[in-house]
Amino acid sequence: MTTDIRHIVFDIGKVLIHYDPHLPFSRLIPDETERNWFFANVCTHDWNIEQDRGRTWAEAEALLIEQHPAREEHIRAFRKYWHEMVPHAYDDSVAIMEGLIAEGRDVTMLTNFASDTFREAQARFPFLNLPRGVTVSGDVGLIKPDIAIYETHTKSFGLDPAATIFIDDATVNVEGAKAYGWNAVLFSGPEKLRSDLTAYGLKV
Template sequence: MSGAEIRHIVFDIGKVLIHYDPHIPYRRLIPDDTERDWFFANVCTHDWNLEQDRGRGWEEAEALLVEKFPEREAHIRAFRRYWHEMVPHAYADSVAVLEALVDRGHDVTMLTNFAPDTFRKARELYPFLDISRGVTVSGEVGLIKPDVAIYERHARDFGLEPARTLFIDDTVVNVEGAREAGWNAVRFTDAATLRRDLAAHGIEA
């Protein structure tokens, strides 16, 4: 438990509040498991997609890959075209925690790695993404977790005291980045564990 009272709670979004799986549309587009795994390991890789979260536009991102893999153009362009299928549902139990915290008057914000346009779509699909006090979207500020600078930017923009801030993220390196910025942080695995983690910091949800 933190030595300081928690006054600010910051949620990640993907795999904490909404499900994300890029394989979903590609199971239809590339039915062969081996070929699909090769595609994600070599063409539309995690690192490639992360640059869109940093703010690179899709036109540039697609052009880079189409030049290198022209025979894969349709599959490359399908990543953005079918992105909405990659976020098929919210985690109702996690959203319930978020809503309970907001309803109880806690200061709740969000900090997410997301491309600007896909985040706008996510907000249309999931209106609860607008119930917190605000959101820092990596692609809008040109910074990305786990860079300490994005946590510092979020704290500055929303007036957070780092030592009194608790961050919730599913990814170990992002949790570590928050701690480097002086925040408290817990790794999300499921809503029940999150409730216990919050309780350990004196927060009921």
């Protein structure tokens, strides 16, 4: 590829840090069938993504508790034990990002993340403060793969879309970035990421 990449944009969850809501809930709801039912019917992905869009946890909890009053303790546990859902960083991915920053590359981050939990993550994982900046979905009221969030990030950080590459673990978000005009690669592990970035002329 001959594309001149000047801007590298990282997703965070499942690219730089691990995320798995089953970690605390395997203790709170030991029965796997019941736990899967809970995530499919109560604290669903669609419910959680609205906190990424900016809805407060108080509003989110109240909504579900009204619908599932017997599940109040487990509903409140989602935010209460959120820290257990993000137990560690992906050191190899972080090393790639830090290496790009160290050689003077323009690195930013674009993430679907609730505002408060992102600040908690920044405090726990200091490397999240190293890039030039971040667009947090919960702060701007937009979520990937909405084209508007890529546009917002581009304008906020003065990026040239054709000279930008985005790294995300979700195919739908990668396709959204491409639809906006960015280059984008699907993250499946650090070695593949190194290969993909090298193909775009970035030495990592």
